[in-house]
Amino acid sequence: MVRIVVDGREIFVDEGKSLLQGCLDHGIFIPNLCYLEDMEDPPGSCRMCFVEIEGMNQPVVSCKVEPKPDMVVNTSSSELLRLQRTSLRLLLSNHEAKCKACPSNRRCILQELVKRFGVRIRPRRYDHIDREVAEDIEHPLLQIVHSRCILCGKCVHVCQRQYGSPILTYARRGIDTIITAFGDVEAMYALCETCLACVEVCPVSALLLREPSGAIEIPADGSPEATIPCGGATP
Ligand code: SF4
Ligand code: SF4
Ligand code: FES
Incomplete structure (x- = not known):
């Protein structure tokens, strides 16, 4: 110790x-x-x-x-508070906060931090940067809402932990960075069907289960079975 x-x-x-x-x-x-x-x-x-x-x-x-x-x-301290507020505002400046349509609504780590730090969920100090990405993730079971993803990397980490060579990974660079899937579609199906650790760990419901039709699954009650936002690590 x-x-x-x-x-x-x-x-x-x-x-x-x-x-x-x-x-x-x-x-x-x-x-x-x-x-x-x-x-x-x-x-x-x-x-x-x-x-x-x-x-x-x-x-x-x-x-x-x-x-x-x-x-x-x-x-x-006031200096730490200033730094943390700035980090949060920067992160929110490219997060599409449409909370009413989001499965994380009312149990969301971003909403909690916004309250705690007195920051607006749509910060005024920075221009909003749209992270609309045309192409979808090429995965038979998963769909990603890129505009909601905060690039925390938790999904990539748990995927690597499960399989060593991760299916989920980063693509592109800088402001264009996205999370994507890489590999053989049949292998993805076989490995991911019984796992879905990435869906569970995503703190902002950016990774969702794909419905058979290919649509994003967002039940009206806002509590999709497979979407369990966990937020940040807590005491
Ligand atoms: S993750 Fe969802 S609930 Fe949380 S701030 Fe973003 S849109 Fe709102
Ligand atoms: S866990 Fe969610 S928010 Fe974090 S990088 Fe993955 S998809 Fe994006
Ligand atoms: S920098 Fe994100 S938790 Fe430390």
Whole structure:
């Protein structure tokens, strides 16, 4: 166990765990959108989990930090709040927030963070960037709503965990990056039919089960059986 001090409180975290996970294990809230506990090398892409560490001259993302003995950590300050608000606004600036039509509505990590950080779900400070992608994912069972995807990478991670060589992967670069499927359609069907871990892990209902007709399955009650938004890692 490693002894650290977070917000003036002494805690002991398991060796090998990230600072973010160590804090979450002790009920200390740090916002996070692209992290899962079993990630060995989290992408660190959402830029929400900033903390300040004594001796470091700038905030760092806690999912990428290994706790060191007697580390002194601060999880809330006006500077951290400013950074986290900016990260959230940037992320929302290319997220199509049509909440009423979204299966995640009312149990959505983005809605929760927007409330917590006092940010608009459609931020005014940044131009909205449309991520309309013409082509659909080439997968017999899955459909992706690209305009809703926040590129958290959780689906790619769980897919890799299941199969080693993932079916879901990133395509394109920069602002055009999307999640797509790669492989033989019959193999995808056989592997994915009993798995669907990616659908379960997607925090914003961007990955959905395809209906036999090919349409996106969004039941009127907003609670599709196969869509279980899990949000960020929580204490
Ligand atoms: S994921 Fe759905 S419920 Fe959440 S902010 Fe986006 S559109 Fe709204
Ligand atoms: S499809 Fe969902 S889980 Fe995958 S990167 Fe997009 S938001 Fe994240
Ligand atoms: S950058 Fe740490 S959880 Fe996303």
